[in-house]
Amino acid sequence: MNGREAAVLRGGLAFLAVAHVAVGLWQLLAPHSFFGVLWVNTLPPYNEHLMRDLGSMVLGQAVLMAAAAHALEPRLVSVALAVELTFAVPHLVFHSGHSGQLAAWETLILLGLLGMAVLLPAWLLWLSARVRTARPAPRP
Structure with missing residues (x-):
């Protein structure tokens, strides 16, 4: 993987991690406020327990994205994006x-916005797979 590809992949994974930290903390620490967002509150009822659980789960995704961004280990990157x-x-x-x-x-x-939330990880997954297959085979 060349430096540019690694930087793009690391940047995309880090962006996803930061976005998950922001949303996850909001859901976990201020669930009623998050539920008040126009796109969320159109489908009631409000459930504090589920909002906090979702926030915790989103923070877990942030940890996985951050680990993948840091390590850039191919399997970890693929699993994180999957x-x-x-x-x-x-x-x-x-x-x-x-x-x-x-x-x-x-x-x-x-x-x-939700479409971009699909396209970005799909593109990063494609990029990581392309980078892996472009590597020369190790010599025996």
Whole structure:
């Protein structure tokens, strides 16, 4: 992996880690505030327990992303991005069919953000796989 590819991959993983820390801490420490976000509160009821559990889980994803960004070990990177997509794809699919009482423009923004939450890890996974297959085979 050349320096540019490593920097892009590390930067993408670090971005995901920081985003998860921000969202996870918000969900864990101020669940009612997070639930008050326009895109979240259209599908009640509010459940503090589930909001805090989700925040804790998102922080766990942050730890995994940070470890992958730090180590850049191919299997860890692949697993971290697979975990990310395991959440992001169903999240996008759900919101594609359940926009609550959102206006059309609000739905477009929400689905655009959730789409990026799928495209970024998918692209990073593709990049990491491309980088791995581009390596020359070790000599015996």
